[in-house]
Amino acid sequence: MQIFHRSTNTISRATIFGAIFIVAVLLWASIQFQRSPYVTYAEVARPQPAPFSHQHHVAGLGIDCRYCHTSIETSSFAGIPPTKTCMNCHSQIWTGAPMLEPVRESFRTGKSLVWNRVNDLPDFVYFNHSIHINKGVGCNTCHEPVDRMPLMYNFASLQMEWCLDCHRAPEKYLRPRDQVFNMRYEQPSSGKPIVVDGKSYTEQLSLGTDLVHKYNLRSVADITSCSTCHR
Amino acid sequence: MATRGLSDLPPSQRPYLADPPVIAPGHTFASVTEKIMRTVLTGRTPLGWIGGVLIAFGIVNILMMAFGYLFWKGVGIWGITVPVGWGFAIVNFVWWIGIGHAGTLISAILLLLKQSWRTSINRAAEAMTLFAVMCAGMFPLVHTGRPWLACYWLFPIPLTMGVWPQFRSPLIWDVFAVSTYFTVSLLFWFTGLIPDLATLRDHAKYRITQTIYGVLAMGWRGSARHWARYETAYLLLAGLSTPLVLSVHTVVSWDFAVSVIPGWHTTIFPPYFVAGAIYSGFAMVLTLMIPIRAAYGMKDFITMRHLQNMAKVMLATGLIVAYGYFMEAFMAWYSGNRFELYTFKNRAFGPMGYFYWMLITCNIALPQLLWLRGFRNSPVLLWMMSIIVNTGMWLERFVIVVTSLHRDFLPSSWGTYKATRWDYATYIGTLGFFTMMFLLFIRVLPMISIFEVRALLPQSRINSLAQENLQ
Numbered sequence: 032m033q034i035f036h037r038s039t040n041t042i043s044r045a046t047i048f049g050a051i052f053i054v055a056v057l058l059w060a061s062i063q064f065q066r067s068p069y070v071t072y073a074e075v076a077r078p079q080p081a082p083f084s085h086q087h088h089v090a091g092l093g094i095d096c097r098y099c100h101t102s103i104e105t106s107s108f109a110g111i112p113p114t115k116t117c118m119n120c121h122s123q124i125w126t127g128a129p130m131l132e133p134v135r136e137s138f139r140t141g142k143s144l145v146w147n148r149v150n151d152l153p154d155f156v157y158f159n160h161s162i163h164i165n166k167g168v169g170c171n172t173c174h175e176p177v178d179r180m181p182l183m184y185n186f187a188s189l190q191m192e193w194c195l196d197c198h199r200a201p202e203k204y205l206r207p208r209d210q211v212f213n214m215r216y217e218q219p220s221s222g223k224p225i226v227v228d229g230k231s232y233t234e235q236l237s238l239g240t241d242l243v244h245k246y247n248l249r250s251v252a253d254i255t256s257c258s259t260c261h262r
Numbered sequence: 263m264a265t266r267g268l269s270d271l272p273p274s275q276r277p278y279l280a281d282p283p284v285i286a287p288g289h290t291f292a293s294v295t296e297k298i299m300r301t302v303l304t305g306r307t308p309l310g311w312i313g314g315v316l317i318a319f320g321i322v323n324i325l326m327m328a329f330g331y332l333f334w335k336g337v338g339i340w341g342i343t344v345p346v347g348w349g350f351a352i353v354n355f356v357w358w359i360g361i362g363h364a365g366t367l368i369s370a371i372l373l374l375l376k377q378s379w380r381t382s383i384n385r386a387a388e389a390m391t392l393f394a395v396m397c398a399g400m401f402p403l404v405h406t407g408r409p410w411l412a413c414y415w416l417f418p419i420p421l422t423m424g425v426w427p428q429f430r431s432p433l434i435w436d437v438f439a440v441s442t443y444f445t446v447s448l449l450f451w452f453t454g455l456i457p458d459l460a461t462l463r464d465h466a467k468y469r470i471t472q473t474i475y476g477v478l479a480m481g482w483r484g485s486a487r488h489w490a491r492y493e494t495a496y497l498l499l500a501g502l503s504t505p506l507v508l509s510v511h512t513v514v515s516w517d518f519a520v521s522v523i524p525g526w527h528t529t530i531f532p533p534y535f536v537a538g539a540i541y542s543g544f545a546m547v548l549t550l551m552i553p554i555r556a557a558y559g560m561k562d563f564i565t566m567r568h569l570q571n572m573a574k575v576m577l578a579t580g581l582i583v584a585y586g587y588f589m590e591a592f593m594a595w596y597s598g599n600r601f602e603l604y605t606f607k608n609r610a611f612g613p614m615g616y617f618y619w620m621l622i623t624c625n626i627a628l629p630q631l632l633w634l635r636g637f638r639n640s641p642v643l644l645w646m647m648s649i650i651v652n653t654g655m656w657l658e659r660f661v662i663v664v665t666s667l668h669r670d671f672l673p674s675s676w677g678t679y680k681a682t683r684w685d686y687a688t689y690i691g692t693l694g695f696f697t698m699m700f701l702l703f704i705r706v707l708p709m710i711s712i713f714e715v716r717a718l719l720p721q722s723r724i725n726s727l728a729q730e731n732l733q
Contacts, residue, residue: 034463034469034472034473035473035476035481039481043480062419062420065422188422190423190424191423191424191425192423192424193424194424195424195425196424
């Protein structure tokens with residue numbers, strides 16, 4: 032007695048080989064999903080109490096990063112400006128703009144604006160802004176072109192593999208100390224060499240390798256040690 | 263051929279008569295098939311089976327509660343602490359993995375050595391292996407209390423952390439050893455089942471059972487080509503499994519031997535762990551087979567010959583284990599290392615010394631009774647001995663893990679270890695899981711290989727006899 036249809040032969044053969052591909056595709060999809068903005072929120076603007084535009088203030092008006100993020104060179108935390116910093120200008124200009132009403136209200140009541148944190152590392156990671164700034168890691172190395180963000184979003188995934196990409200080979204990204212806050216900095220090329228201490232560099236790796244020594248970076252073994260970030 | 267019968271010989275010259283046959287006389291192909299198949303294709307589930315499954319299922323629920331509370335609270339509910347950071351979890355892991363070894367030894371090595379007595383116990387022993395490895399596998403998964411993190415430190419998966427597991431650690435070798443072992447054992451077991459699944463498919467009465475067994479039988483029709491391919495595949499898998507019998511517990515022993523803890527850092531560990539694994543594995547086969555052959559009336563197929571042979575394997579491996587214990591003691595003295603010597607003294611005469619002497623009693627002293635033929639001939643005594651050996655082998659892992667850790671180099675860091683009720687609940691829970699899986703197995707699959715037992719019958723050799731007569 033035959034209990035299976037003739038097509039079962041084909042189906043069973045197809046499933047044996049198909050299973051390998053199904054498993055492979057599922058694995059690939061889950062790997063991609065973990066890195067997608069759905070998980071990382073990369074390039075997803077977060078709602079804020081006032082629609083503050085970095086593009087307008089940095090690129091348009093030419094305000095330096097440190098005007099608002101005052102502690103970035105000396106502290107682990109870059110610093111979120113108090114309402115008073117906003118009111119330095121906005122007590123004079125756009126004083127009636129409805130968009131700025133939350134800022135004025137905060138100034139009147141003394142209650143801080145509650146910004147939604149965008150570049151939010153997990154709490155089990157120790158991160159210090161000042162060491163990165165002082166060793167020649169540019170703002171836009173991690174934050175990408177903030178001066179072109181009408182609304183703030185994190186560009187990087189902020190996942191550990193992203194941190195380690197630089198910690199394993201910092202020479203790929205380092206720039207001269209005086210270029211850290213230059214949002215339009217470009218890595219050296221033969222057309223646009225960069226001169227440091229009288230020496231002209233035409234490519235990033237030789238510049239970066241020299242900067243690693245110049246700024247006394249600790250060894251890769253040190254900066255990739257678990258307890259460097261997980262203290 | 264000489265016509266003189268063996269009975270004409272004086273008793274001293276007929277040693278084989280002392281060995282019972284591997285299959286009781288009087289069976290035919292049909293009676294073998296009918297007898298084994300009817301434990302599966304029957305409308306009457308034995309009441310004892312239902313009761314056993316219910317009890318085992320209750321114990322599985324204890325396991326689930328223990329795991330649930332563990333995932334909720336963390337490993338603080340266990341007795342592990344400083345300095346004994348490895349406790350019941352690794353003890354049970356090693357114990358269960360060890361038990362699994364008998365299945366592979368019986369199915370692969372005894373097949374290659376053409377030991378025909380393996381035939382009627384290999385199916386159940388392999389199933390036991392799979393379930394034991396499942397129980398063992400639970401412990402690495404849960405031992406941090408956070409099993410959802412286990413995937414990244416167990417398996418090298420390209421995760422977003424950008425780091426891999428530590429490939430220089432034997433713990434990661436363990437993952438590969440055990441998962442390879444489980445995969446090969448599962449394939450071996452399944453391949454051996456295919457002709458029997460086809461038999462079940464052909465004898466099943468209901469459409470649903472026909473379909474299920476039919477899918478599993480993968481279109482087996484029993485043609486000469488099928489048999490030729492089956493034999494090739496089975497032999498290849500036996501070849502693949504054979505090194506695993508030795509490698510898996512060797513790698514498990516490296517978890518200890520590669521470290522620098524006195525009492526663990528020993529080159530004798532790999533061979534003596536392997537011998538201990540086979541020792542406990544055969545004990546577990548006896549623990550399961552003796553009641554089952556009685557309850558299901560399988561004494562025709564699982565004869566005294568099988569029980570005696572397994573008892574002899576236990577005696578041999580038990581002596582290797584005894585040699586391992588002796589070498590540990592000898593090296594503690596001979597090495598001249600005072601930490602090594604202290605660890606051994608502390609193990610035998612320290613605050614947990616009674617565990618050591620219980621272990622020596624269970625694993626070395628009492629099993630010497632297996633030298634006696636009368637002892638090997640009694641299923642009840644053998645069953646009791648199998649329980650004693652299983653207890654002894656559990657104690658061995660406990661002694662190795664706990665007594666080596668609780669007093670290390672610095673007396674200021676000395677401590678003790680006391681298992682909590684959750685430790686015991688987890689351990690007993692895995693015993694329940696094991697029992698339940700085994701009971702389910704004997705209900706839905708033939709516990710003895712039907713077609714291989716048929717090949718044991720004298721009728722199956724009719725062709726060779728006919729050829730002899732022609733010459």
